[in-house]
Amino acid sequence: MxxxxxxxxxxxxxxxxxxxxxxxxxxxxxxxxxxxxxxxxxxxxxxxxxxxxxxxxxxxxxxxxxxxxxxxxxxxxxxxEANIFTRLSNSKIQEVHEVRVSLEKEIVKLAAQRRTKDDLIEIKKALDEINATNGSFEENSEVDLKFHLAIAKASHNSIFYDLYKSISEYICFSVAKRLELTLIEEKLISQLHIELYEAIYSQNIEKAQETIDKILEI
Missing domain, CATH: 1.10.10.10 (Winged helix-like DNA-binding domain superfamily/Winged helix DNA-binding domain)
Known part of the structure; x- marks a missing residue:
């Protein structure tokens, strides 16, 4: 040997x-x-x-x-994360979005299945921060990311979490072409965030995936 x-x-x-x-x-x-x-x-x-x-x-x-x-x-x-950022920077925005959509749907499914009481506390904490924030587009993006990362953490899959974190941070902070949402869209997303939390809380996988689809469509 x-x-x-x-x-x-x-x-x-x-x-x-x-x-x-x-x-x-x-x-x-x-x-x-x-x-x-x-x-x-x-x-x-x-x-x-x-x-x-x-x-x-x-x-x-x-x-x-x-x-x-x-x-x-x-x-x-x-x-x-550095390697992922390099790869993303050389990809089309549409490709990045498609990967994120696939990750989001699987992540909310796993989060609804596996979330713990501590996970729910962290998700709710991030949700409350979203509702309390009325700052710049960059500040709103940051708290929104925190909410989705709390959900990704609740999936209890570290690879999904790392991939999602890298892709989402790239989208939020590196893509200059993102447009600010209208007031109506912001209110709708705020309501959908609440519905997503409630779906994960009640472990309703189908509802969680339907809600994340609506959020991503906006």
């Missing part, structure tokens, strides 16, 4: 993994600047070259972005 010996990881690779872990755990948040090179050198007790190599690796992977004269920012939560 052939046994592959474990390979000792290089120091830059170890630092890369630690930075990725910090991003995943929310210590370094998406959209925010990571500590400067001197600070990271002090934090990890390694050379500046080691830090630079680790950061460059994450920049090439699409996780970080270097901004001249400003610093290095977190673009995505991990390499998986």
């Amino acid at each position: 052939q046994i592959t010996k474990p390979v000792k990881q290089s120091l830059p690779k170890q630092i890369t993994l630690e930075i990725e872990k910090a991003i995943k755990n929310g210590i370094f948040k998406v959209g925010e600047k990571i500590p400067s090179e001197p600070d990271l050198v002090k934090e990890f007790s390694v050379s500046r070259n080691t830090i630079r190599e680790a950061i460059q690796s994450l920049i090439q992977a699409g996780v970080l972005e270097s901004r001249q004269g400003d610093g290095t920012y977190v673009l995505t939560n991990d390499r998986f």
Whole structure:
């Protein structure tokens, strides 16, 4: 029997993994600047070259972005999300929408089947936040995404959750051609969000899928 010996990881690779872990755990948040090179050198007790190599690796992977004269920012939560964003940016908007529709229908079905009391609390909390928000289009999109992510989490399928999160964030924040909804459409979607929550609460799969279809049509 052939046994592959474990390979000792290089120091830059170890630092890369630690930075990725910090991003995943929310210590370094998406959209925010990571500590400067001197600070990271002090934090990890390694050379500046080691830090630079680790950061460059994450920049090439699409996780970080270097901004001249400003610093290095977190673009995505991990390499998986970075790869998905790259793929989405090279796809037609219609293709992205079709994938999202398929994911949404399966996610609400699983959420209706598997939701727990804690899941319902989180979904309701996000729903209340939607109803309380009357800000800009971007702010409304953010709270709407939070609601749908709470439902995706309630599906208890981590792959579905990660895929949905990547696709939805791309649609909400990266597609400049999205139009603002009319007041009538906003009220209708608000009512449909309530109906979707109630369908998941009562574990009515058919109603949940019918409702998500109506939301996506708008």
